[in-house]
Structures are given as C-alpha cells and as structure tokens.
Amino acid sequence: MPIYAFACQACGHSFDRLQKLSDADPTVCPACGAEQVQRQVTAPSFRLAGSGWYETDFKKDGDKKRNLAGDSAAAPAPAAAAAAPAPAAATAAGSAD
Known part of the structure; x- marks a missing residue:
C-alpha cells in the first residue's frame, strides 16, 4: 500500500x-x-537511473544482456526514415558534380 502525504490548509x-x-x-x-x-x-x-531497461538483470555472466530501451543497433529503422535520403547526403552528392 502506498503512503500519501496530506496537509491542512487551515x-x-x-x-x-x-x-x-x-x-x-x-x-x-x-x-x-x-x-x-x-x-x-x-x-x-525510488529512482530509475542508467542507460535503459535490460531484458533481464539476472542472467549469468556469460550471457549477453540486451538493452531494451536504447539499443539502436538491435532496433530496425522505420520504413519512412529508410526510404527518404538524408539532407546532408543529398547536398554532398549534388556538390560533387
């Protein structure tokens, strides 16, 4: 059960x-x-700190932990971001001609 704090205005x-x-x-x-x-x-x-949530914090030392919150290498890129070229890449390609 949670503990709540109250105050009397009077x-x-x-x-x-x-x-x-x-x-x-x-x-x-x-x-x-x-x-x-x-x-x-x-x-x-309590305070939640660190670089993210892990699949489990109780794996054996030899097992690989996966960061579920901020592991950008494991997360697939969104389809819209993959289809649209980056503005910096388009500018660099245009200036090379």
Missing part, C-alpha cells in the same frame, strides 16, 4: 497516511479538526 499541519488506492482521502485535520485537508505531491522513494 493550520498547516502535515501528516502521512498508509492507505489503499481505493480508500477515500481524509477530509478532517487530526490537529485542528478543520475540513481543509489536501493531498500533497511528493517525490517517489
């Missing part, structure tokens, strides 16, 4: 609550009793 009291996604947010402040509680936007408690 008194400024902030508190956290462990609740299900389907549970209703609290409306009454536990400190002052006012009905001005709002959910706060907080940063996640």
Whole structure:
C-alpha cells in the first residue's frame, strides 16, 4: 500500500497516511479538526537511473544482456526514415558534380 502525504490548509499541519488506492482521502485535520485537508505531491522513494531497461538483470555472466530501451543497433529503422535520403547526403552528392 502506498503512503500519501496530506496537509491542512487551515493550520498547516502535515501528516502521512498508509492507505489503499481505493480508500477515500481524509477530509478532517487530526490537529485542528478543520475540513481543509489536501493531498500533497511528493517525490517517489525510488529512482530509475542508467542507460535503459535490460531484458533481464539476472542472467549469468556469460550471457549477453540486451538493452531494451536504447539499443539502436538491435532496433530496425522505420520504413519512412529508410526510404527518404538524408539532407546532408543529398547536398554532398549534388556538390560533387
């Protein structure tokens, strides 16, 4: 279950609550009793870093890992990009004549 942060707009009291996604947010402040509680936007408690997602990070040392997010060598080129010539190549070919 996720932990949500809440703050009272009347008194400024902030508190956290462990609740299900389907549970209703609290409306009454536990400190002052006012009905001005709002959910706060907080940063996640984990960070995704690195060069991309791998097919699996638990392969044996001898197995090859494939980067699923940024491996441009393994990804096929789109048909439209392959059919249209690059502008730099067209300019270089035209200036060689």
